[in-house]
Each structure stands twice: as structure tokens, then as C-alpha cells.
Amino acid sequence: MKILISTDIEGVAGVVHHQQVRAGNPEYERARVLMAQEANAAIAGAFDGGATEVLVNDSHGDFRNMPAELLDPRARFVLGKPRYLGMMAGVDQGVQAVCMIGYHARAQGRGILAHTTNSFAFRRVLFDDVETGEAGMYGALAGEYGVPVVMCSGDDAFIEEHRALFPGAVFVQTKQATGQTSGISLSPAAAREAIRAGVATALRQPGRAAALVLRTPLQVRVQTQSPALADLFCQWPTLQRRAVDEIAFDAPSVEAAVRTINCLSAMSSLLR
Template identity: 50%
Template sequence: MKIFISADIEGVAGVVSPLQGTPGNPEYERARRLMTDEVDAAVVGAFLGGATEVVVNDSHGSMINLLPEALDPRADLILGKPKPFNMAAGLDRAFDAMFLVGHHGAAGGRGVLAHTTNGFAFRAVRLAGRPLGEPGIYGAYAGTLGVPVALVTGDDRTVEETRPLFPEAEFVAVKTALGHRAARQISPARARTAIRAAAAAAVARCRAMAPFVVPGPFVAEFEMNSPALADLAAVLPPARRLDATTVAFDCADAADAVGWMNALSALSAALR
């Protein structure tokens, strides 16, 4: 039984500020420890539930946030970027389930630190006309491989957004959003206990879960945060300009959409 964990930081208990996701300050150092502890709880729970192999992919920012020495030694860890398929690097058809730990709501939503991949670049991302955040986009990519999302942890808005996509999954809300940068948290200790139990339950049931699939071919639309960003995105030959801020790409499947999203995210650095 192989489990893949995509680990983010914004959905971790105790994290409410962009400062906590930005290296170079004491709050970030504290937040990365909280992130590592929640991921470790998911790893331990996965093994308790019957997993034989767990691979963790650090999926936030520079993707060198997790503390390897503090993670259960039975797990393998993927660090660094750029890497193929970004937040899903290392995922393949051999895995039985995908866990999304510490994830957050989509851009434009009311969740804590809600954004989609790159808060500077994207106002919204739509696959086949459907607005999706990172859990939905990478969950759809997992679906192309036949891998279901079996566990989602984050704030209450993340749970609300993703439950319709992954109705059979386990969910843990570690905080209740009071705004984009404010939340009522449960304690880190309680969060870890709940995640450990949910991970074990998810492994036990994951083989009966259906993958989330966005049937292709479809159009991926990227609504940028400014016309200048759309101007930049539109220089890519396959791009179609839909309006002042939106570009579209024809995609065979979610893998194509992930590729274009990450290309546009990287390209946007030219205008920062």
C-alpha cells in the first residue's frame, strides 16, 4: 500500500500570515516546524492504517520547508524545485492514494491565505469551466493516474471547497477562517491527533475510493491578476487571449493544465 503526501503550509494549525510562509524570519522557522509535525502525524497514521510505503513531497514555496530529521524515518521525502508536476512530483500509478496535508482554499475564496499556486499571478484557474484551487487541480492530475485523494487537511473553507470533489475522503479542519489572515485554531497537539487518526482511516478505505477526474480534452482558463500579466502569458504560442486578464490553453488532460499553470507561474516572475 503506497501513499503519496503533498504537503503545504498555509493550511497548518497556527499559520495565518504570509510572514509564516516566508523564509528569513522567526515566525517562518516556527511555522515550518508546525508543518513538519502535521505531516509527520499523517505519515505515522498512514503506517498505522496499513501503508507499506509513504512518499512526502514538500509543496510550499521554495519546497525546502520540511525538516527531514523531524520526519518519521520510514517516509521518503522530496525536496526542492523546479521539479516535474510541482506539488505532485513523484506521484505515479503505483500509488494507492494521495493525501493533501496543510492545504488551503482557492484564489478569490474566503479561506485563510487563500490563493491558487501563485498569489501574485492568478486571480482564478478554471478547468473545463470549473473554478479549482490547488487541491482540485492536483487532485484531477492524480485522477489521470487513477489515484484518489483520500485525505485533506486545512481550514474549514478548504474542507468546504474540496468535499464535493473528493466525497469519500477523510477531512480534518484544523482551524476556522475568520478572514484571509485570521482564524480560530485547534491546538497543534489536537491537530496532529486528528490527522493521525484520519490518515489511518483513509488508508484503510482508500482502495474503495474513486479518483477525481476532469474528462479531457478541455480548456484551461487562467485569469491573471492584471492585464500586464495576461500580456506576458499571451506571448506563449498556444495561448488564446479571452479578455483583458484571461488566457486559455487547450488541454488533453489535467497533466497539461498543471504544466501550463506552472509555466505561467514561473513566467510571472518577470513582472514582479
């Protein structure tokens, strides 16, 4: 059984502030170690649950956060940019299940460090008028490859948003959100123990979680953080202007939608 673990940082126990998730800050250097340790807990849980092969996708920011020397040598690691499948890179490598570790609530949600893909660029992202965040987009991308999301960890707001989307998944709450940059967290050791147990439990229940499959083609709407960003994005000839701060496009597949959103995210750097 081959498993993909996609690891973000905002949902990691002990992480509550922007300085912890942005390179160049002393607190980031500590947080990236916590991220690696939660990834290792998930790897251990995967092997406990019967996995024979594990891929770990570094899914935060520039996709090269976790110190390689700290990672469990039984796994292999997906690192760096650019990559077509983003936070779900590796799902096309014949995996049977996906675990999402350290994930967070969508933009405009009440969770700790809530955002969708790029907090500078995007205020909301909607697939066929359904507001979605990173877990929803990438869970649907995994579903397009026939792979279910079987386990997720993050704060209570993230879990509340995604229980209905992944009804058969095992959820592990690492912290309780009390604000955008505040919360009540498990200790890192307690979170790692819970993550390891959660992954093992999920993999011992084959068939409980179904792949999230969206009907395609999709209409994608993106509310930008400013009219200037909508101006920029509409340089792309196939994008339509829906409002002063909103653009839309049609996507033949979830993969096409995600790749386009990631291209828009990259474009937004021109206005930083």
C-alpha cells in the same frame, strides 16, 4: 500499500499570516516546523492504517521547507524544484492513495491565505469553466494516474470547497477561517492527533474514495492579477487573449494543464 502525502503550509494549525509562509521571516522558521510535525502525524497515521511505504512531497513554495532532520525516518521525501508533477510529484511511483495535508482554499475563496498556485499571478483558474484551486488541480492530476485522494486537512473553507470533489475522502479541520489572515485554530498537538487518526481511518476503508477523473482535452482559463501579466503570458504563441486580464489555452491532459500553469507562474517573476 504505498502512500503519497502532499504537504502544504497554509492549512497547518497555527498558521494565519503571510509572514509565516514566506522564507526570511522568523515566524516562517516556526511554521515550517509545524508543517513538518503535521507531515509526521500523517506518516504515523499511514503506517497505523496499513501502509508499507510512504512518500512525502514538500508542496509549498520552493518545495524545500520542512527541515529534513525532523522528518520521520520511515518515509522518503520529495524535495526541490523543478519537478514536472509539482505538488503531486511521486504519484507516478506506484502509489495507491494520496493524502493532502495543510491545504487551503482557492483564490478568491474565503479561507485563510486562500490562493491558487501563485497569489501574485493568478486571480482565478478554471478547467472547462469550473473554478478550481490547487487541491482540485492536483487531485485531478492524481486521478489521471488512477490514484484517489483519500484524506485532506485544512481550514473549514477548504473543506467546504472540496467535499463534493472528493466525496469519499476523510476531512480533518485544523482551523476555522474568520478572515484571509485570521482564524480559530486547534492547538498543533490536537491537529496532529486528528490528522494521524484521519489518515489511519482513510486507509482502513479501501475503495471508499474514487479517483477524480476529468474529461480531456480541457480548456483552461486563467484570470490574471493584472493586464500586464496577461501581456506577458501571451508571449507564449499558443495562448489566447480572452479579455484584458484573461488568457486561455487548450490542454490534452490534466498534467499538461498543470505543467503549463506552473510555467506561467514561473514567468510571472519577470514582473515582480
